[in-house]
Amino acid sequence: MTGNIDLLARAREGQIAAVARLLSIVENEEPEAAEIVRATHPDTGHATVVGITGPPGAGKSSLVSTLTAAFRARYPRVAVVAVDPSSPFTGGAILGDRIRMRERFLDEGVFIRSMANRGNSGGLARTTKRVVNLLDALGFDIILVETVGVGQEEIEVVRVVETVCLLTIPGMGDDIQAIKSGIMEIADVLVVNKADRPGADRAVKDFAQMMTLGTPRLDWKIPIVKTSATEGTGIDDLVAAIESHGKWARASGDARRRSLDAMRKEVETLLRERILRELAERVTDDHLDRAAARVADREVDPYAAVEELLA
Template identity: 65%
Template structure:
């Protein structure tokens, strides 16, 4: 007899939107049955095109994502969007309005939109995002777009789930150096200068070109192209889709895609190991002993290493 998780998965596979949402919630919050869902679907992953869209606020990312959804739908792909807002403790946070507007535009079964925010995810927001996008991949969405609100370290970590990362900026924000400091250029595969009809677009492209020239310069290294777009008029959208596809082809042929996937798999196993070992320790010593050890360390009666040795003995 199938478990409740597997029954839910069967409904999700049939396209039941409520079942899909419930399945994602189980994975996101590491509820009972989450591991069973991963075991049942892992071999079905690795097929979707995972696209990350990040950049500072005010860059028009949501409008650009909406335009990308339309472009991929036009070629027949089922598309899922995962919008991540690490700064918000509420479901969807500041981006909820954008998600509602996008749903109104795409009232078809080929588009699924999910909002995620910081809600004490087990293993961190990046790991929760990885679980969600892998499930959407397994459920048959050919393109999964992950959008983040800002460009902080947590957003950079979230972007590592993507095959191709698009960094979106606009003229006049003066964020070129900020992006470098945040480490975003290190994970960016395609640079998008959106609202490229604004004054200062040429200067922005020049600054970004200079910043990119300071990066790896080996013959086989990927050189992120800079694509100018206007998300509202969809000008430059074909060029962006082509740039994403070209990076995907390079990543597969160069072995970069496999290396990135292997690194992500190792990080996931390590995170699971830490979580599992901690749970086993907690079940063995109990919350009270852990609290006592913490109190002793806080009062300088014990050092952290000695306290841990006592707990493990």
């Protein structure tokens, strides 16, 4: 652990290479990951964490780049965690948002991390929460999490961030159909991006009408913000909406509720992983083969075979 203590110290000093190495250990679940999480967990809970989600083509990466610049003008350190689809060959991130955000590289106050979702459903990688917590512990003020554009089931982001910004754009056809169901229910801020296109006002009206049909979330009225990442319009309004939701969430207890839900999910995930590892150590392939043969020979049923293996 001595080497990791030195690595952690250098990361806390702001050395980019050390930050990147620590993130790789946690993301790849290397043997040292647990010790790093233990050492940094007490320092978490200070950063503002914002999720940017929505259907493919909504302009998430462009908006994240522009939003990063806006937050950077207000805060010393901003981090971006961009989750991309996995390559079917290497398992790495296919698109690499760092390429699309190359104009932010020269800013020492901005750190960008691309993560492969590794086939995980929900728009995020399985270890995204751990990566975000580590960046939080290392002193980043704002952390932007951009999800994979996978559609209406992309709801895991709500367990990772404090504020969820849901993007759409005018002219997608049936705008409401594109983001219906689960993903609509987790939105804290609705963003009509590429608002310089025709139909932006109509999209805003459609969303406003749609929200009157649902059950309001306590006393938070979801704002609808028009933005254009390419022209830089509406960005200040979006930042204000995000900051307003953050203040409400902390005051109302919604942030605490979301944090508890996220931690329960994280503990449950780690518990499952631990149980599976211990079972894998005790139940060998020979055990499974013998159990399968007994089931095939009708000596026992599958449920009884599992009970025997667990015993």
